[in-house]
Amino acid sequence: xxxxxNLHVQVDDKEILKGLNITVAPGExxxxxxxxxxxxxTLAQVLAGKETYEVTEGxxxxxxxxLIDLEPEERAxxxxxxAFQYPVEIPGVANTYLLREALNAKREYWNEKPLKHVExxxxxxxxxxxLGIDEDLLKRSVNTGFSGGEKKRNEVFxxxxxxxxxxxxxxxxxxxxxxxxxxxxxxxxSMRGTERSFIVITHYQRLLNYIxxxxxxxxxxxxxxxxxxxxxAQELEEKGYAGF
Amino acid sequence: MSVxxxxxxxxxxxxxxxTDVEQEIVPKGLNEDTIRLISSKKNEPEWLLEWRLGAxxxxxxxxxxxxxxxxxxxxxxxxxxxxxAPKSNPRPKSLDEIDPEIKExxxxxxxxxxxxxxxxxxxxxxxxxxxxxxxxxKEKLAEEGVIFCSISEAVExxxxxxxxxxxxxxxxxxxxxxxxxxxxxxxGSFVYVPKGVRCPMELxxxxxxxxxxxxQFERTLIIAEEGSYVSYLEGCTAPQRDDSQLHAAVVELxxxxxxxxxxSTIQNWYPGDKxxxxxxxxxxxxxxxxxxxxxxxxxxxxxxxxxxxxxxPSCVLEGDNSVGEFYSVALTNRLQQADTGTKMVHVGxxxxxxxxxxxxxxxxxxxxxxGLVEIGKNAEKARNYTQCDSMLIGDRCGAHxxxxxxxxxxxxxxxxxxxxxxxxxxxxxxxxxxxxxxxxAVSLIVNGFCKEVFKELPFEFAVEAEKLLSVSLEGSVG
Ligand SMILES: Nc1ncnc2c1ncn2[C@@H]1O[C@H](COP(=O)(O)OP(=O)(O)OP(=O)(O)O)[C@@H](O)[C@H]1O
Ligand SMILES: [Mg+2]
Numbered sequence: 001x002x003x004x005x006n007l008h009v010q011v012d013d014k015e016i017l018k019g020l021n022i023t024v025a026p027g028e029x030x031x032x033x034x035x036x037x038x039x040x041x042t043l044a045q046v047l048a049g050k051e052t053y054e055v056t057e058g059x060x061x062x063x064x065x066x067l068i069d070l071e072p073e074e075r076a077x078x079x080x081x082x083a084f085q086y087p088v089e090i091p092g093v094a095n096t097y098l099l100r101e102a103l104n105a106k107r108e109y110w111n112e113k114p115l116k117h118v119e120x121x122x123x124x125x126x127x128x129x130x131l132g133i134d135e136d137l138l139k140r141s142v143n144t145g146f147s148g149g150e151k152k153r154n155e156v157f158x159x160x161x162x163x164x165x166x167x168x169x170x171x172x173x174x175x176x177x178x179x180x181x182x183x184x185x186x187x188x189x190s191m192r193g194t195e196r197s198f199i200v201i202t203h204y205q206r207l208l209n210y211i212x213x214x215x216x217x218x219x220x221x222x223x224x225x226x227x228x229x230x231x232x233a234q235e236l237e238e239k240g241y242a243g244f
Numbered sequence: 245m246s247v248x249x250x251x252x253x254x255x256x257x258x259x260x261x262x263t264d265v266e267q268e269i270v271p272k273g274l275n276e277d278t279i280r281l282i283s284s285k286k287n288e289p290e291w292l293l294e295w296r297l298g299a300x301x302x303x304x305x306x307x308x309x310x311x312x313x314x315x316x317x318x319x320x321x322x323x324x325x326x327x328x329a330p331k332s333n334p335r336p337k338s339l340d341e342i343d344p345e346i347k348e349x350x351x352x353x354x355x356x357x358x359x360x361x362x363x364x365x366x367x368x369x370x371x372x373x374x375x376x377x378x379x380x381x382k383e384k385l386a387e388e389g390v391i392f393c394s395i396s397e398a399v400e401x402x403x404x405x406x407x408x409x410x411x412x413x414x415x416x417x418x419x420x421x422x423x424x425x426x427x428x429x430x431x432g433s434f435v436y437v438p439k440g441v442r443c444p445m446e447l448x449x450x451x452x453x454x455x456x457x458x459x460q461f462e463r464t465l466i467i468a469e470e471g472s473y474v475s476y477l478e479g480c481t482a483p484q485r486d487d488s489q490l491h492a493a494v495v496e497l498x499x500x501x502x503x504x505x506x507x508s509t510i511q512n513w514y515p516g517d518k519x520x521x522x523x524x525x526x527x528x529x530x531x532x533x534x535x536x537x538x539x540x541x542x543x544x545x546x547x548x549x550x551x552x553x554x555x556x557p558s559c560v561l562e563g564d565n566s567v568g569e570f571y572s573v574a575l576t577n578r579l580q581q582a583d584t585g586t587k588m589v590h591v592g593x594x595x596x597x598x599x600x601x602x603x604x605x606x607x608x609x610x611x612x613x614x615g616l617v618e619i620g621k622n623a624e625k626a627r628n629y630t631q632c633d634s635m636l637i638g639d640r641c642g643a644h645x646x647x648x649x650x651x652x653x654x655x656x657x658x659x660x661x662x663x664x665x666x667x668x669x670x671x672x673x674x675x676x677x678x679x680x681x682x683x684x685a686v687s688l689i690v691n692g693f694c695k696e697v698f699k700e701l702p703f704e705f706a707v708e709a710e711k712l713l714s715v716s717l718e719g720s721v722g
Contacts, residue, residue: 048677052669072676081677088674092692101688102678109679141692142674158678 001026001197002047002166007058009039009046009222016042018222019058024166027194031208031233032201034219035241040201041085043219044170047199048082049075062166076102077109079165083155083172085201090142095154096124098142099161106162127160130190132183148175156187163191168199173207185210205237220244258715260484260514263349263454266331267373272457273322276300279427282327286396286430289403299416299426306420309554312583313612313644316488316525316552324490326428328373328455342378353481355450366477366704367392369433369449371462376431381445390443390474391436395463398434405436409467413496413533413560421492421527421554425461429494432462437472437503446702448477453513453524459490466496468503470536475506475702481549484514484522488551492527501536501563506544508701509557510709512716513549518607520579523551530557531587534566534595542569543586544700546709548716551580556614558587561595561623568597571697573709575690575716576609576641585615585646590623590656599630602694605641606717613645621652628656634664635693637686637717687714 002024009017016039024030032040046053047060049072060067067075090098104114115123128135133153143151152172159167169188173181188198188211200211208216208230216232217224218241225244226232270281279300283293308319330343339347339357350357350370357370357378367381369392376394385392391402398406416426433449453460468474491513497505507530516523526549532541543557559568570586588597603611617628634643643664651658667689675685691698691710698706 048673050673071682072673073679073681076677076679084674084677088668088670090671090674090689090692092695093688098675098678098680098688101680101684102675105679105681105684162678 001028001063003059003061005059007043007046007060008056009042009053010056011042011053015056016053016222017046020219020223022217022224024197024199026197027192028215029192029198029200029211029213031213031216032199032219033203033216033233033236038219039222040219041170044082044085044168044199044201047075047168048072048080073105077106081159081162081164081167083152083159083167083169085170085174087143087151087155089144091144093142094139095142096120096138099124099158102158103161123161127157131157131160131187133157149177149180152176152184153180156184160187160191165195166197166199167191168201170201171203172200173202173204181207182210205233208233218244259353259481259512261352263345265343265345265454267328267455268331269325269455269458270327272325274324274326274428278326282428282430285327286399288399291407292399295411295416296427299423302417303420303423303427306423308420312554312614313610314552314554314581314583316581319490319525321424323457325455325458326461327430328458330372339378346372349452349454350450353450353452355479366446366448369394369447371431371433371449371451373453373455373458373460376433385443385445388441388444389438390441391434392447393434395429395432395434395465398465402434402436405467406434406465409465409496409498411496413498413531414494414529419529422494422529425463425492425494425529429461429463432464432493434464435466435474435476437468437474439469440471441469442472443474446475446477446704448479450479452481453489453491457487457489459492461491462493464493464495466505466507467498468500468505468539470501470503473504475508477508477510477702477705479510479512481512481514484517486522488516488523488525490525490527491550493529495528495530495557497532497541499532499534499536499539499541499566502538503536504540504542505532506542506702507532507557508705509545509547510705510712511545511547511549511553512712515549515578515580516551518578520551523580524549525552526550526555527552528555530555531560532558532568533560533562534568535562536566537563537592538565539563540567540569542571542700544571544697545573545584546697546701546712547572547574547582547584548712550582553580553582553584555584556586558589559597560589560591561597562591564592565594566592567595570597570599570601571700572601573604573694573697573713574602574611575604575713576606576611577716578607578609581610583612583614585613587616588618588628590617590619590626590628593622593624594626595623596627597629599628599632600696601632602697603632603634603643604637604690604693605634605643606637607641609641611641611643613647615646616648616650617658619651619653619656623653624655626653626656628658630660632662633693635667635690636664637667637690683718687717690717
């Protein structure tokens, strides 16, 4: 599904990712953990195509396609979704409106008919109920004045609607109360399947009790320094990153 | 690989076609003879001719205002023709009498003149160059006592009203362009809503400039009697031409006790090409007087066209408890320049005004908000809320705000908020990550930015405005 090889990324002449490798097969859930500033969000943003980051070396292929030359919206339509660590506020734009436009852009990309208002509303309401999101949140402006937890839930809601092949969740668990955490985890788990993959970036082993990963990677200073199974997360929780 | 804001893919101006009709165009030049000619073509009474000539005398002594933040070549007022009208039936009684070419023009513009094809509940006065060619739903409105016709017709049919109110809000010597308009105005709309009547339809005027080398000088007068309500909308387009054309309009509104006038504009004059060639020079004086207690005048404008916009729809709040509102979206793309804003003059007690201005600059566009809030010495407990937001798309455009405040009564309550932001890279990325193209993302974000203003538009037109904004933004990102 995703193959990242020897990825070097810099911003303002400062190298942040320094030869990163990761391979994600269809159906797998990978977790990336690592100290603050190690480059986790950078990797997430680079995968999504953020233009401020310059790829100086390396390759990224997604379902056999070279990702580096694709625009962010093409990557999105190809099936990459990023749940942002800091979801952006867009005043005046209704949450549903953005989401319907997004879904229809994706459908158009795949030569599918756009979803009608009613059809979309039905779909949205279903997903909302599953995620315990207040219907009111749909009508409000995108992320504007949302609480931290509401923003994160909204990201998962969008993911559910857009049904991406590869979802990158950047600290989606941070700032969530325990109930919300379970809801978010369910949101991910209900989508798990042989064709869908996830990269879950987190600081807390706790999340991984709910979303059980196939692999855990430790990222330090722009590189994956250790990979293992889910027990690695437990180890990190106990010992910290001092050993790396 | 950053968003290329500079790649300007010049989008065709959708309304740039020319209608091929036989037109009578008076020779270029501005002098007393021109004015007499216009007046005689319209069979005007003597007092109106005198009024025009008086305006002309004043105009000759005035200088073109130079205080605006606008740059444009000197206008040669003798190189303009001041009257152009289709040769066909000048005042058709029914649709069949209208020149088919003209009818087709309005069809193409999306303003069919057949009443059954119209947006439900909207009456239209269609002004083609210097004359009104047709007004729909006149009879239906007349049943309620509402007068909706061209101003030329009003001069003939309702001379008392016209004489009483013409120039009572914008005196003929008010400013350079208002004086020019008073001297040579050709047509425009007239609305009178009698006491206690809620006008049953949206009224609208559609201004179309067609002829070359002519100016359009329309004059609109709206009177709302005690306890009445009217919502009026104007739309404007012009063909795509290499030479700039002058448009200098005057709009006067009068609201009596407890009356409300909502005046909305969707201005989409030809903006010029990407080198800045051609385009309309739009110099407009719009003012309303809230003469009655608890009267209300609300201006909503969406300005996306014109090469130059110079326009300050204003309210004079004379009646106690009267309310003035100004909601504005001004977009400048390519080489467009806009210097626009409002004046709120508080005279009566407990008067309140609201100003919400959204300026968007893209390409090399320059967008200026210029506003004055004046609280007179007797305006006890006047209130004003002003919010000016500017959004920049790319880094070759500009935005400036000049908010002036004069307070002569210490009980006034003033609130002012202002912001300037670049269209957020983060917002763009967020939308694109969800699958939207860069252009759709810009248009979505800008429309969100303008939401507070769009919601003031009559429902039927809010959607139009959103579409127009998206089209006007096309080519602002690559
Ligand atoms: N746009 C940028 N400009 C300058 N420096 C940047 C930029 N983006 C990231 N960095 C730097 O790159 C490094 C990695 O940042 P990144 O956000 O990827 O870390 P992270 O692993 O996600 O950290 P955290 O756990 O705190 O979220 C940091 O030192 C950060 O300051
Ligand atoms: Mg991070």
